Amino acid sequence: MIDARTSFKIRKLANPILFSAIALLIIALGLSFLCLQERGLRKQAGMEMQAVAALRAKELSEWHLARLADGRVFDRNTDFADTYRTLLSDPSNAAAKGRLLTWMSRFHEQYRYNRLLLFSPDGELMLCIPEGNIDDPALSALAAAPVGLDSVRFKDFYRNTSDSRIYLSILVPILEGINPGLLAMRMDPEQSLYPSLTRWPYLSSSPETLLVRIEGADVAYLNPLRFDPHAALRLRFNIAENPRLPAAQASSGNTMQFSGLDYRNVPVIAALSPVEASPWFVVTKIDLAEVEQNNQGTRIMVLALVLALLGMEAVGFLMLSKHWQIKVLALEAEEAARLADIEARNSQALNDINAKLEETVEHRTAELKTSNAELEAFAYSVAHDLRAPLRSIDGFSSILQEEYEPVLGEEGKRLLRIIRESNRTMDELISNLLEVSRVSRVELKMSMVDMRLLALKAFKQCAEAEAAADFEFALGELPMAMADDILMERVWVNLLSNAIKYSMRSPVHRIEIRGYLQDAMTVYVVKDHGAGFDQRYVDKLFGLFQRLHHSDGFKGSGIGLSIIKRIIERHGGTAWAEGQLGQGATFYFSLPRRE
Structure with a gap:
């Protein structure tokens, strides 16, 4: 029989093993839950992308068919064709020309096409609504050699070499025969198509809709993108060299949700859907980082x-x-x-x-x-x-x-440090959000403000906080401003504290401040010679919680410039910036001139 002391010794040895086993079980369950949660979020994001892609594809297909139906209005109009013949036989026939212009004008007013262009069988432009000088070599070439144009056709996205703009056109043959003449109903996608592609069902920072088509071994992008506004007909990728590109999946007919790397080489969750009766494919995508960010609180x-x-x-x-x-x-x-x-x-x-x-x-x-x-x-x-x-x-x-x-x-x-730091971070984020709310709601108390004295006061305050006594502070003459002096002091403090902070590691410790009048505005300038930033990301600079530098290098919450922007906009002005990495940054803000 085992005595009590022996039993205690056995339990003493067994307890650490049991403790470790239970601890591992708890950790394993926690990790399993997180994995299932992240997998569920990715699946949900993929389903959302798939639903939006299908909806966009359906809308584009209906839009495509509706435009072809517009063209058939003229294709089946025998009166229009007879009047066209009359004008061909007698170019000086004012009555025939007037009737054609009336038809085209009414159609243009009702359907809002960019232009309606009527070409003769030899490709010469006869009439144009709205009237004016117009040069579209692509349409002229089609009108002069309309091979196979025996019914209403779609002229897909193309760039006009005359004005460098992108158009689509509905091509309507007027007569029968080899050279039937051509009515081109030209559309500007910037007005009629792109706005519907940029809309998203809910507020989010990274999702976007891509319209693409296959051109040989490449996939070509047809619309401006959120992160590349000039992508339309300029951005293209080789399909074989970019197998993980969501748009490249169009060549394989993959219409399911999938993960890949987008045109920025950023991991995304995407879905693809073909647009019926067209060469187009709709790709919807969202950054994987944004999906995982939604799980941060759960983690x-x-x-x-x-x-x-x-x-x-x-x-x-x-x-x-x-x-x-x-x-x-x-x-x-x-x-x-x-x-x-x-x-x-x-x-x-x-x-x-x-x-x-x-x-x-x-x-x-x-x-x-x-x-x-x-x-x-x-x-x-x-x-x-x-x-x-x-x-x-x-x-x-x-x-x-x-x-x-x-x-x-x-x-x-x-x-333990992670937990406590996370609590402190959340408290700081809440405090920052309250500060943004306060800045946005506080009543403005306008008075004439001596901006030079205010900038000098702000620099002394920031210099003490940053121990930046060795800075050269070049303060020029600054025009007076009609503003709320408390909020305007906050603007100067934020700008100068940023200038000091991002210049501390630079060999040049110089901050220049100046002001000048420009039309009805007074412009104030703060220039430093510090870390600078990549001008490509200037649009993110004044965003809420946006940072262009890693927090390990430069501490901060990413809210100071956002507060500046809100204060300046509340005064009726504008804030902007210029900079280069390693060569410093220049911040501007303008205020209305008031006597």
Whole structure:
């Protein structure tokens, strides 16, 4: 039979193994949940892309058929064809010309085509609505040699070499025969098609709709893109060399959702749908980073929950261990008492020994009582002190860090820091959002402001905070401004603190401030010689929580320039910037001139 002490030793060895097994199980469940959550988010994003692609393809197909139907209005109009013949036979016939222009004008007013161009069988432009000088070599060439043009056709996206703009056209043969003459109903996609492609069903930062077609071994982009406004008919990729490009899937007929790399070489989730009765394909996509960003809060919550469960498990095992220690001591005391009783019954000769044994037992009993009392007090203290952290993740993490940091290990300390830093980051984000809201809602108290004194005051304030006493501050003459002096001081503080911060690592510590009048506006300029930025991303510079530099290099929340933009716009002005990486940045803001 195993005695109590041996049983305790066995349990003492088994407890760490059981603790580790349960801890691994908790971590595995947390990771499994996160994986399932991310997989679900990706699947949901793919289904959304697939639904939007199908909807866009249907809308484009209906639009395509509607335009062909517009062309058939003239294709089946015998009066129009007879009048056209009359004008061909007698170009000076004002009545025939007037009737044709009337038809074309009414159609143009009703359907809003860019232009209606009527060509003679030899390709010469006869009439044009709206009237004016027009040069479209592509349409003229088609009119002069209309091979196979025996019905209404679609002239797909093409770039007019005369004005470098992109058009589509409906080609309507007027007469029968080899050279039937041509009515070209030209459309400007910037007005009639592209706006519908840029709309998205919900507010988001990266989704976009791409319209593409296959041109030999390449896939060509037909519309301006969110991140490349000049992509239409300029951007193309070789299909074989870019197998992960979502648009390249058009060649294989893949209409399911899939992951790949878009034209920026950024990982995306995309879907593709062909446009019926046309050579076009619709591609819808969203950045994978945006999809995963939606799971950030869940990750933090699961991590905090895992840490909480691990902490509870540790407390439970600690209390269980103490319980077994108490039980062993109690069993030892019982065993000592039993032996003393046996010795007392054996013989009178052992009375002295029994007396000593009883004294020993009493002493041990007193020690046991003291130990039990201490253990009870300890157990109460542990239970009381460790309940409070369960009420909130931040409180629990704080107590763990303060009371159990020596036993957590480096990985545990790192995880605790992540939880507390995440809480602080969330608090900072909320504070920043409240600040943006305050700036947007506070009542403007307008007065004449001495901008030069305000800039000097802001620089002294920033220089003290940044320890930038070695900066050369070139402050020129600044025109007075009608503005809210408190908000305008915030503008100068944000601009100058940025200039100091991004110039600290630069060998040139110089900040230049000047102002000038331009039409009805007063323009103020802040120039530094610091880190600068990539001008390609200037549109993101004033966005909320947008940063063009990594936070490890330059601390900040990415909200200062957004606040500047809101303040300036509330004053009726504009804020913009210019810069080059490693060569500094120049920030401008303008305010209306008021007497």
